[in-house]
Amino acid sequence: MNCPAMSASASSSCSYSTFRPRHPRVLLPHDSQRSVQFSRLHSEAASDGWGEKTQPQPQPPLRLLGKQSLPLRAVVTTSSSSNISTSDEIEKVGVLLLNLGGPETLDDVQPFLFNLFADPDIIRLPPLFQFLQKPLAQFISVARAPKSKEGYASIGGGSPLRRITDSQAEELSKCLSEKNVPAKVYVGMRYWHPFTEEAIEQIKTDGITKLVVLPLYPQFSISTSGSSLRLLEKIFREDEYLVNMQHTVIPSWYQREGYITAMANLIQNELGKFDSPSQVVIFFSAHGVPLAYVEEAGDPYKAEMEECVDLIMEELDKRNITNAYTLAYQSRVGPVEWLKPYTEEAITELGKKGVENLLAVPISFVSEHIETLEEIDVEYKELALSSGIKNWGRVPALGTEPLFISDLADAVVESLPYVGAMAVSNLEARQSLVPLGSVEELLATYDSQRRELPAPVTMWEWGFTRSAETWNGRAAMLAVLALLVLEVTTGKGFLHQWGILPSS
Ligand SMILES: C=CC1=C(C)c2cc3[nH]c(cc4nc(cc5[nH]c(cc1n2)c(C)c5CCC(=O)O)C(CCC(=O)O)=C4C)c(C)c3C=C
Numbered sequence: 036m037n038c039p040a041m042s043a044s045a046s047s048s049c050s051y052s053t054f055r056p057r058h059p060r061v062l063l064p065h066d067s068q069r070s071v072q073f074s075r076l077h078s079e080a081a082s083d084g085w086g087e088k089t090q091p092q093p094q095p096p097l098r099l100l101g102k103q104s105l106p107l108r109a110v111v112t113t114s115s116s117s118n119i120s121t122s123d124e125i126e127k128v129g130v131l132l133l134n135l136g137g138p139e140t141l142d143d144v145q146p147f148l149f150n151l152f153a154d155p156d157i158i159r160l161p162p163l164f165q166f167l168q169k170p171l172a173q174f175i176s177v178a179r180a181p182k183s184k185e186g187y188a189s190i191g192g193g194s195p196l197r198r199i200t201d202s203q204a205e206e207l208s209k210c211l212s213e214k215n216v217p218a219k220v221y222v223g224m225r226y227w228h229p230f231t232e233e234a235i236e237q238i239k240t241d242g243i244t245k246l247v248v249l250p251l252y253p254q255f256s257i258s259t260s261g262s263s264l265r266l267l268e269k270i271f272r273e274d275e276y277l278v279n280m281q282h283t284v285i286p287s288w289y290q291r292e293g294y295i296t297a298m299a300n301l302i303q304n305e306l307g308k309f310d311s312p313s314q315v316v317i318f319f320s321a322h323g324v325p326l327a328y329v330e331e332a333g334d335p336y337k338a339e340m341e342e343c344v345d346l347i348m349e350e351l352d353k354r355n356i357t358n359a360y361t362l363a364y365q366s367r368v369g370p371v372e373w374l375k376p377y378t379e380e381a382i383t384e385l386g387k388k389g390v391e392n393l394l395a396v397p398i399s400f401v402s403e404h405i406e407t408l409e410e411i412d413v414e415y416k417e418l419a420l421s422s423g424i425k426n427w428g429r430v431p432a433l434g435t436e437p438l439f440i441s442d443l444a445d446a447v448v449e450s451l452p453y454v455g456a457m458a459v460s461n462l463e464a465r466q467s468l469v470p471l472g473s474v475e476e477l478l479a480t481y482d483s484q485r486r487e488l489p490a491p492v493t494m495w496e497w498g499f500t501r502s503a504e505t506w507n508g509r510a511a512m513l514a515v516l517a518l519l520v521l522e523v524t525t526g527k528g529f530l531h532q533w534g535i536l537p538s539s
């Protein structure tokens with residue numbers, strides 16, 4: 036492929052001089068690249084892990100992962116080649132792309148949903164009830180599968196995510212070679228094949244000695260990159276080979292110049308398809324998360340999303356594109372409160388206000404998937420047209436867009452000097468929304484106490500609350516389970532009423 040020459044240095048020297056972020060940040064040369072290590076650094080989590088979302092204070096003590104405590108080795112390598120010879124060893128560089136995964140056939144839908152709902156970063160039960168995680172996941176996945184299957188059936192019978200992620204991996208590998216950094220690129224999915232565990236096995240078989248971990252989510256969320264990194268941390272902890280493998284993590288990259296430019300290009304291109312481009316409202320639609328992830332657990336997702344939108348609008352502004360724009364959150368599951376405004380409400384509202392031209396921009400994910408192809412292209416489009424919007428457009432997901440892939444390659448190249456080294460200075464660590472440090476610390480900062488979060492689906496809202504715990508939660512749970520059984524056998528009940536389960 037054509038791998039545009041936006042070099043690492045060009046990219047890192049970018050500065051968004053007129054941008055005024057909501058969270059004070061100092062833009063440093065390495066701002067476009069934040070990389071963290073799993074095991075060697077300790078950048079301090081917020082004092083209680085809850086409130087301090089923007090300015091975690093670094094602390095020196097090192098916490099080591101794994102079965103052995105290894106001495107810290109500050110090995111700084113150059114990035115001119117991935118087969119780097121440090122002493123007498125040849126280094127083999129790998130890049131692990133982390134993604135969500137999606138069912139490839141309709142038969143995969145229920146087991147895929149089971150894996151998703153069995154993830155404690157998606158549904159977090161109080162410690163007392165963690166033994167119910169799998170039975171609940173089984174219940175919800177079976178109950179939700181028919182509705183989900185309809186969605187996947189309408190987009191061709193399965194998710195395109197694996198195919199697209201594989202193409203991204205292939206293009207990234209080619210692009211890295213063109214930048215003189217040959218590296219093998221692996222795909223590790225969280226909830227479907229190829230699972231992260233499978234990718235890790237391959238990494239071991241291939242004898243990779245330096246690994247760059249790159250979640251394919253531009254913005255960090257506990258529920259996405261956080262979940263994948265937590266799994267990876269567990270795998271690393273338990274494996275002798277991996278404990279000794281040098282690695283670095285790029286936790287989020289929404290602020291990189293190449294990514295922002297590529298998004299702005301796509302938007303500019305779609306705007307050009309309207310009769311009156313300047314009259315179009317640019318409608319950023321991000322995947323939502325339950326509000327409690329942000330407000331209680333300190334998920335930086337919302338802050339990063341808002342900053343990302345601001346950066347894209349700054350870039351468009353430089354091109355004299357000054358359209359009105361808005362950000363809303365889609366794909367809510369269950370009735371607990373998620374980030375607002377909700378996409379459907381925002382669309383209706385804009386229609387009522389007389390907006391006639393709307394351009395939807397999926398912003399939280401870089402591949403086409405069920406929520407772009409079905410939810411946005413079908414459901415939201417219909418809603419928009421029936422709300423008075425006359426002209427509708429949608430920006431495609433980035434996929435293998437060359438500038439974007441090139442920017443990811445630059446991100447990898449820039450992170451290589453940090454692999455196995457003290458990756459970042461305290462100063463750098465302080466100015467990130469997602470702090471730098473080991474994954475352990477990264478997760479701890481936002482999620483230190485792994486507090487109970489309101490689940491995105493309702494049943495434990497009712498039965499798994501702290502008060503339920505206090506006055507004999509087990510009894511409450513038994514009641515909930517009885518209700519669930521009733522609901523499944525009769526097809527009626529509160530889950531159906533609230534629309535969690537499809538009515539038969
Ligand atoms: C940044 C992206 C995403 C966030 C944040 C996220 C949070 C989140 N998702 C669910 C529940 C479901 N997600 C499902 C599919 C799905 N989710 C994302 C991305 C994010 N999720 C993608 C890309 C996909 C689609 C994959 C594909 O197959 O194409 C599903 C399954 C589909 C469905 O039944 O609707 C569920 C369920 C929760 C609860 C959550 C935050 C807590």
Ligand SMILES: [Fe+2]
Nearest residue numbers: 135322323366
């Ligand atoms: Fe999701």
